[in-house]
Amino acid sequence: MITANVFDIKRFSINDGDGIRTTIFLKGCPLACKWCQNPEGLIPEIRLWYAKNICVACKSCIASCETGALKWDERGVAIDHDACTRCGRCVVACPTGAIRFDAREMSIEEALQEIEKDRPFYGTDGGVTLSGGESMASPAFSLSILRACRERGTNAQIETSLYARPETVDAFAEVADRIIADIKLIDPARHFLATGVDNTLILSNIRHLAEKGTKLLIRVPLIPGFTDDEENIRGIAKFVASLGREIPVELLNFNPMCREKYESLRQRYEFDPDQREIEQERVDALKRILSDYGVIAL
Ligand code: SF4
Numbered sequence: 103m104i105t106a107n108v109f110d111i112k113r114f115s116i117n118d119g120d121g122i123r124t125t126i127f128l129k130g131c132p133l134a135c136k137w138c139q140n141p142e143g144l145i146p147e148i149r150l151w152y153a154k155n156i157c158v159a160c161k162s163c164i165a166s167c168e169t170g171a172l173k174w175d176e177r178g179v180a181i182d183h184d185a186c187t188r189c190g191r192c193v194v195a196c197p198t199g200a201i202r203f204d205a206r207e208m209s210i211e212e213a214l215q216e217i218e219k220d221r222p223f224y225g226t227d228g229g230v231t232l233s234g235g236e237s238m239a240s241p242a243f244s245l246s247i248l249r250a251c252r253e254r255g256t257n258a259q260i261e262t263s264l265y266a267r268p269e270t271v272d273a274f275a276e277v278a279d280r281i282i283a284d285i286k287l288i289d290p291a292r293h294f295l296a297t298g299v300d301n302t303l304i305l306s307n308i309r310h311l312a313e314k315g316t317k318l319l320i321r322v323p324l325i326p327g328f329t330d331d332e333e334n335i336r337g338i339a340k341f342v343a344s345l346g347r348e349i350p351v352e353l354l355n356f357n358p359m360c361r362e363k364y365e366s367l368r369q370r371y372e373f374d375p376d377q378r379e380i381e382q383e384r385v386d387a388l389k390r391i392l393s394d395y396g397v398i399a400l
Pocket residue numbers: 150166167168169170171172185186187188189190191192193
């Protein structure tokens with residue numbers, strides 16, 4: 103049976119493609135962006151998740167664990183993921199839901215049932231978006247969902263890094279109504295430092311999709327100190343203008359809401375805790391750079 107580890111299903115989403123959408127977030131990503139909004143989605147496997155803000159410090163979870171995977175320290179419950187067998191005893195013992203698994207293994211049928219619940223709300227332009235993590239990292243599951251949506255007349259799009267083999271990208275282009283792809287940084291060396299991978303494959307996949315006429319939206323996450331400089335936006339504008347097709351580019355402002363996730367994961371948060379969204383005036387100035395190159399800026 104084909105399954106995928108789904109870490110979230112966002113209903114009535116209006117930011118993940120056209121109209122009102124159901125966005126399904128799949129675990130596993132080949133990139134490791136320093137600003138990832140969904141760091142729980144990077145690792146493909148299901149793991150325990152601890153939410154300190156709803157923990158009442160009863161320590162029932164620690165008492166229930168037979169492998170010694172849980173300890174108490176100054177930051178609350180510390181999880182040794184290597185020692186955890188995912189038996190679920192601590193999840194049952196926790197009175198508040200502060201300890202839970204970070205995803206659920208879902209079959210294609212289960213995912214389609216979830217989609218079916220929302221179908222009455224899609225209207226003429228809404229539908230389903232597969233996201234992540236990386237939607238192309240679970241190709242059998244994702245392609246099956248996209249095909250099923252097409253058979254049912256449901257618009258289906260994907261959000262992807264396009265860091266995938268060209269054959270995989272082609273298979274997705276056949277069945278997705280639109281591909282929403284990121285260009286985070288145009289300079290390969292900067293891209294490697296910030297994401298852990300080179301961007302040559304990503305840019306060549308975008309060019310290939312542009313040439314074959316796939317419906318595309320390019321997104322640029324505006325990350326303070328990483329991607330929001332004029333040089334980067336100008337380089338992206340030049341690249342998109344060179345594709346020879348009208349491909350819109352959306353600038354996505356930094357979202358500071360994920361800071362708590364990094365605390366839960368005990369991972370380094372790269373930003374000042376007070377870092378806020380980039381001012382609209384500056385975003386507009388960056389949009390003007392895109393427009394100067396004839397690129398549609400959203
Ligand atoms: S899932 Fe089981 S093994 Fe893992 S921490 Fe909880 S009780 Fe311990």
